[in-house]
Amino acid sequence: IKGTISIPNDFTRRIVVLGKTGAGKSSLANTLLGENVCKPDDSAVSGTSRCQAESRTVNGRSIKLIDTPGFFDTMRSEEVMKVEIMKCIIESAPGPHAFMIVLKVDKYTKQEMEIINKLTEYFSDEALRFATVLFTHGDQLLEGTTIEEFVSKSPDLNELVKKCGNRCNVIDNKYWKNRLDGYRSNKFQVKEILNTIDKIIEENGRKHYTNKVLETMSRELEEE
Numbered sequence: 001i002k003g004t005i006s007i008p009n010d011f012t013r014r015i016v017v018l019g020k021t022g023a024g025k026s027s028l029a030n031t032l033l034g035e036n037v038c039k040p041d042d043s044a045v046s047g048t049s050r051c052q053a054e055s056r057t058v059n060g061r062s063i064k065l066i067d068t069p070g071f072f073d074t075m076r077s078e079e080v081m082k083v084e085i086m087k088c089i090i091e092s093a094p095g096p097h098a099f100m101i102v103l104k105v106d107k108y109t110k111q112e113m114e115i116i117n118k119l120t121e122y123f124s125d126e127a128l129r130f131a132t133v134l135f136t137h138g139d140q141l142l143e144g145t146t147i148e149e150f151v152s153k154s155p156d157l158n159e160l161v162k163k164c165g166n167r168c169n170v171i172d173n174k175y176w177k178n179r180l181d182g183y184r185s186n187k188f189q190v191k192e193i194l195n196t197i198d199k200i201i202e203e204n205g206r207k208h209y210t211n212k213v214l215e216t217m218s219r220e221l222e223e224e
Contacts (some may be wrong), residue, residue, distance in 0.1 A: 007198045007206070012055070012062045014092045014208065015197060018119065019102030020111070021070035024136030028102060028175035031186055032058060032193065038067045053059045053091040066091045075168045085122055095208035098180055099131040100121070101160075105140040105150060105170065108157045116160060123211060130209045131164040132196050138172035138184065146183065167200070169193045 007013070017025050027040035033056045045217070055064040069084050101119065105113055119127060135147055147170035151157045161168045171189045181183035 004132050007061075007201055009060045010055075010062050010092050011201075011206075012064050013098065013201060014064045014066070014096045015098045015100055016066045016068060016088060016092055016096040017100045017102060018068055018115070019070070020115065023102045023140070024173055025067055025102050028100075028171060029054065029065050031177070032063070032065060032190060033091065033172055034058065035176055059191060059194055061198075063094070063194075063197075066096070073210065090153040092208075095210045096130065097204075097206075097208050098197050099127055099209070100134045100166065101131055102134050102136060104137045105135045105147075106137070108154050113156065113160075118161070126211070127209060128163045129165065130200055130204060132166055132167035132169060132193075133161050133201060134193065135168065136173060138170040138189070139175040147157055164211070165203070167196050169196055174181075 017029060017158050019025050029034050029038040035052055035056075037054050038052055052067045053064060054067070055062070057063075066088055067218050069081075084183050099119070101115065103115075119131075133151075135150075138147070139145065141150055147168055151168055167190060169192055171186055171193070173182070173186075176186045176189070180187055182188060
């Protein structure tokens with residue numbers, strides 16, 4: 001049946017988490033994995049400074065989450081970032097099944113737009129076929145508002161989500177932690193996120209993302 005998700009539970013879903021320092025990438029990783037394995041850092045300078053990969057079974061599904069440095073932070077040089085991106089690609093070898101672009105429920109500024117420019121610069125436009133937008137700080141949503149409604153009010157955000165196959169999800173690493181049901185509960189939202197990941201994998205014929213330039217660069221890096 002069209003639209004039925006039939007990815008086997010033991011199929012390891014390789015997910016690369018992208019976003020600025022302070023967007024809540026590490027806290028998101030901890031929420032998804034159900035334990036504190038990635039150390040969040042609220043400082044605008046450091047945050048996750050190196051690529052970190054963790055494999056777990058979540059809701060019966062096998063996932064490998066690659067938490068990345070703030071790829072889009074201005075404090076880091078292009079050279080440092082390129083090396084970290086290569087490490088990230090090696091961690092997700094032979095390639096990621098999904099990219100999770102992490103943004104806060106907040107105003108969408110030129111800085112956030114730059115994230116997409118950087119993503120397509122490093123990973124190509126093709127990467128957006130494998131991407132979903134994940135909003136953190138869901139508690140900032142007005143009561144009764146869904147993330148889709150929030151997105152629809154911003155033409156720029158709407159355009160971004162459209163480029164990512166109209167896929168978006170929301171989570172709140174702080175206030176929705178202990179709620180067991182309903183839209184504003186992480187238990188509910190983690191299921192939704194995993195369903196989105198499975199949809200991406202299904203829509204791409206279970207193939208992972210590949211990029212010839214990145215493959216060549218990662219080979220050179222491994223040789224070094």
